[in-house]
Amino acid sequence: MVIIKKSSKDILEISKRIEESFMEVSFKPGRTVFIKPNLSGRQPITEGENTTTYFLDALILVLNKMNCEKIIIGHSSLLGTKDRSYPFEKIINDSGFSKYYKNKKIDLLNLDKAKKGKAEIGKFIFETPAKLKEVDSYINLAKLKTHMETTISFSMKNQMGLLSETNRVNMHRNNLEELIAKLGSIVTPTINIVEGIVGMEGNGPHHGVDKEVDLFFVGKNMVEVDSVISYLIDLNPNEVTHLAEAQALGVGKIPNIDGLKKYDKFKFEFNKAVKFKKIGNKIFVWPTTSCSRCITALNEAGKEFRRPNKIFKLFISGFFGKEKHIIIGKGLPLKMPDNSKIICIGSCSGDLARKKSADCLKKCPPTVSEVKEYLTKQL
Ligand code: SF4
Structure with a gap:
């Protein structure tokens, strides 16, 4: 089931909508929660590119209300070059997340240094955070963005940020979409939130244009959530390679298009031909x-x-x-x-x-x- 919530940027309003959606999908976070936001922007960072502090503040409010005792926000560094690097501390500061250091309930976890578990699929060894196995729930907090290589960057693509730098580079060198699907088959979020209060359309995830959509989406299955949003931006989810691959691997089921017709599509510039x-x-x-x-x-x-x-x-x-x-x-x-x-x-x-x-x-x-x-x- 995918819950679609309309919201302004007001923290209290967002938190109410998140709370309602958690009730609708019967999500209970438990005492310890791991959140994987999407911090992919390099300065100047836009709201459409990165998880915003106002959305995360609202989510934290809800988790507190639901008696959560520890919130771990995990992220790795961004890929850079020898003369331009984006280590964890830089992206935490640039995104405004450093304020969470003051909150004793919250741990900002540098995934580059955190203990890893390994899972081998075919010839590829995924290195995923060991922490995911220690928490009561894992919230996959993605943005609503188009992507020049993978068509969309929603919940399935967001999981790539859990992996080691070597993994991420090798995924690009090999079959990226097939590997995103395989990652989905070994790491299953407890809940997915794809936030598009401000999303990114056009040549995302970095060269697109911010777009106020005023919506966010919540659901337990990544394939289902990403398929519904794909349909809403006028894209056939069956034609998104990593969704089709994930379905073949049993990660989830792409809903029947006729069943999606009950939803109102929204205008989101998406041009399949524009990959340059x-x-x-x-x-x-x-x-x-x-x-x-x-x-x-x-x-x-x-x-x-x-x-x-x-x-x-x-x-x-x-x-x-x-x-x-x-x-x-x-x-x-x-x-x-x-x-x-x-x-x-x-x-x-x-x-x-x-x-x-x-x-x-x-x-x-x-x-x-x-x-x-x-x-x-x-x-
Ligand atoms: S893996 Fe390919 S795309 Fe990435 S840095 Fe090396 S040459 Fe460039």
Whole structure:
């Protein structure tokens, strides 16, 4: 059962709605609760990108009321580069979560340092927080976002943040959506909340646009929750690869579309074709299967081109001459016009570069300065 609640940003109102939804799905948190929020934003962080403190404050109010004695908020560092890192303490400060250090009932747990359990599926070994086995309940607190690689980033995708850095990088290098589904088969949240009071539409999870949806969703099964939201943003859940894979693994069942017609869809810009970021009308950036480390290096290097001495070069490159396609990740099966210039960044795009006789900055991960220097030559 998926509960859909409408709410403003008011903490008391949100807490009332959360409480109602917990009653409707018969969720009792017990004495100790583990919460996995979504803290994926790099400065400047937007409300659509990260779990907000106002939503978490409201959830904590409810948990207190339900006699919860210990709340563990667990997160790992974000993927970065040698010259741009996002350790746990930084993301906790940047997201405003450091205020929870003052609350004795709350532990902010750095998952990079926390004890891990291991689960092997096929050739992949998932390293998950051992803490999950010690608590009475696990709340998977996700955001409502589109995702350029995985189409959606709701409850199933949010679980990736539980894993070790090596796991996360290897998931991107291998079959990301299949591995998200497999992770869902070994880690089962007690309850999932997908918060879209402000969500992110378009090229999420980082390059989209914040969108006030004023809704959040609560349910016990990830496949069901994510399927309902997919339908509501006008997307067939059967066509979301990780949901279909998760269903095949028995994680949950995608509801029948006819049964979902009782819900009112809401407007959420979602364009299946847009998997790139466009700069001017000649430069296209394709993150394809890239992990956040190459994305970070490229994003940060790109900021350099906003400087007055570089902006003219970017303008000329973006509006004149050949199309340029900047590729991070494997880049397959992208089809570029024959006369375009292909610029590959990161070792993952090495094969594509070889096939297309293109240049490649073969580093894993490249640093921001290396990408900056490389792009200055290539654009
Ligand atoms: S080359 Fe880039 S995208 Fe590929 S694994 Fe390394 S850092 Fe990630």
